[in-house]
Amino acid sequence: MIEIKNLHKKFGKLTVLDGLDLEIKTGGIFAILGPNGSGKTTLIKSILGMVIPNKGDILFQGKSVLQEWEYRDHLNYLPQIANFPANLSVTELIQMVKDLRPKEPNEEDLIRSFDLEPFLDKKLGNLSGGTKQKVNLVLTFMFDSELIILDEPTTGLDPISLIRLKKIINDEKAKGKTILITTHIMSFVEEIADKIVFLLDGNIYFKGSVKELKEKTNQQDLEHAIAKIISGNHV
Amino acid sequence: MFKILKYSFFDLMRSRWSYVYFAFYLVLGFVLLFLNNDVDKAIITLLNIIIVLTPLIGTIFGVMYYYNSKEFTELLLAQPIKRSKIFMGQYLGISISLTLSMILGLGIPFVAYGLFRSAAIFNFSLLLLVGAFLNFIFVALAFNIALSNENKIKGFGFAILMWLFLAVIYDGVFLISLVFLNEYPLDKFSLIATMFNPIDLSRILILLKLDISALLGYTGAVFKNFFGTNMGLLTSLGILMLWVIIPVWRINRKLRKKDF
Numbered sequence: 001m002i003e004i005k006n007l008h009k010k011f012g013k014l015t016v017l018d019g020l021d022l023e024i025k026t027g028g029i030f031a032i033l034g035p036n037g038s039g040k041t042t043l044i045k046s047i048l049g050m051v052i053p054n055k056g057d058i059l060f061q062g063k064s065v066l067q068e069w070e071y072r073d074h075l076n077y078l079p080q081i082a083n084f085p086a087n088l089s090v091t092e093l094i095q096m097v098k099d100l101r102p103k104e105p106n107e108e109d110l111i112r113s114f115d116l117e118p119f120l121d122k123k124l125g126n127l128s129g130g131t132k133q134k135v136n137l138v139l140t141f142m143f144d145s146e147l148i149i150l151d152e153p154t155t156g157l158d159p160i161s162l163i164r165l166k167k168i169i170n171d172e173k174a175k176g177k178t179i180l181i182t183t184h185i186m187s188f189v190e191e192i193a194d195k196i197v198f199l200l201d202g203n204i205y206f207k208g209s210v211k212e213l214k215e216k217t218n219q220q221d222l223e224h225a226i227a228k229i230i231s232g233n234h235v
Numbered sequence: 236m237f238k239i240l241k242y243s244f245f246d247l248m249r250s251r252w253s254y255v256y257f258a259f260y261l262v263l264g265f266v267l268l269f270l271n272n273d274v275d276k277a278i279i280t281l282l283n284i285i286i287v288l289t290p291l292i293g294t295i296f297g298v299m300y301y302y303n304s305k306e307f308t309e310l311l312l313a314q315p316i317k318r319s320k321i322f323m324g325q326y327l328g329i330s331i332s333l334t335l336s337m338i339l340g341l342g343i344p345f346v347a348y349g350l351f352r353s354a355a356i357f358n359f360s361l362l363l364l365v366g367a368f369l370n371f372i373f374v375a376l377a378f379n380i381a382l383s384n385e386n387k388i389k390g391f392g393f394a395i396l397m398w399l400f401l402a403v404i405y406d407g408v409f410l411i412s413l414v415f416l417n418e419y420p421l422d423k424f425s426l427i428a429t430m431f432n433p434i435d436l437s438r439i440l441i442l443l444k445l446d447i448s449a450l451l452g453y454t455g456a457v458f459k460n461f462f463g464t465n466m467g468l469l470t471s472l473g474i475l476m477l478w479v480i481i482p483v484w485r486i487n488r489k490l491r492k493k494d495f
Contacts, residue, residue: 048312050312067491069318079306079309081306083305084307085243085307086246088242088249102315
């Protein structure tokens with residue numbers, strides 16, 4: 001599905017991605033992990049075309065995505081921070097995103113499952129952080145796309161919404177979708193991820209299942225396994 | 236592009252600041268007309284306010300909108316649309332909503348006063364046209380500055396400095412240079428120097444039309460001789476158009492390499 005070849009990205013003098021190669025096959029949930037500043041967001045944004053790499057290529061379904069935009073109709077993206085135009089209502093925002101994409105949306109079920117009906121006519125500037133994140137999730141999941149990219153999806157969600165989010169992610173996986181997630185919440189990763197892609201210093205340090213990672217680091221739980229990788233490389 | 240334009244326009248038209256801006260022009264229009272009791276004089280006073288205030292408001296709105304909608308712009312960038320369309324939609328949304336606030340705010344008092352029965356209607360329309368140009372120019376310049384500066388405070392500072400330079404400092408430097416160089420023929424110099432500042436250009440454009448270019452002294456006389464009045468009008472409008480086109484072109488160029 002996605003093939004990343006020799007990707008380099010520098011911001012000024014800071015090298016963020018340093019010749020990264022990665023292949024992600026169709027289907028399953030991939031957790032992209034790594035310490036702060038390891039290049040997770042840069043990697044995701046490169047796939048989305050928001051960050052323009054210095055060198056290398058990104059192929060999506062066999063075609064290069066650099067300087068292209070049509071391919072984005074085949075993917076859904078959940079940004080990390082939900083900040084919307086303050087004077088539009090929730091319905092208008094959903095309508096706007098619907099207008100921008102040629103695909104058929106299916107937002108009613110999502111609105112119902114996140115209990116957003118009472119907020120539909122409220123202005124976005126008056127919503128709480130958690131409610132905005134729910135709107136953000138509706139915008140992301142209302143289209144049927146092959147690839148779904150979630151940047152810190154759990155931020156600000158209450159436990160009930162979190163359970164619903166996990167269900168939605170698992171439903172999408174059952175439909176054969178490819179889902180990329182970045183998060184710092186290890187229990188969430190352990191629960192839903194099929195594979196882990198661990199970034200360190202702008203490169204892939206580990207790619208495999210949670211079990212393989214635990215075996216490799218000789219640790220009982222994921223949190224310690226990750227901590228061991230990070231400290232082992234920096235001490 | 237028009238979809239983005241539509242929604243950013245709706246968003247801005249409902250913002251409190253658009254109402255404040257509209258109300259300011261409304262009050263200003265009424266006060267000027269009833270103090271002066273003369274449409275022509277009101278237009279001259281209005282000119283002096285518009286050519287300083289519209290650039291300032293355009294600059295501030297442009298920079299603020301860019302930085303405030305940063306996260307939302309990221310969401311839009313992940314949709315299947317071209318980058319340039321997103322930013323052109325936002326740019327036009329801001330410029331058009333500001334222009335509308337100005338035209339309605341000033342139009343209502345003037346129409347109520349009986350503008351359509353007076354001969355000043357052409358001058359007044361020209362004033363609004365110039366105001367609209369200044370909106371489009373300064374929002375575009377503000378977007379340029381915001382795109383080149385990741386740091387919000389820095390971007391804001393540069394934008395205000397740019398406004399201060401074009402609205403105040405430029406004139407000062409221009410005048411000083413005229414005084415220092417007064418032994419040389421300065422017609423061409425002052426002509427060209429005026430072209431490089433959209434605020435000066437707008438001012439001269441209106442003054443030429445108001446037939447009070449004698450007030451301008453040297454520059455006005457030069458402009459009148461050089462262009463003749465209609466030619467001067469067209470040339471000035473053409474240059475104002477360039478002042479829109481060049482910054483908009485640079486926005487699109489900058490976007491191609493920008494990381495978000």
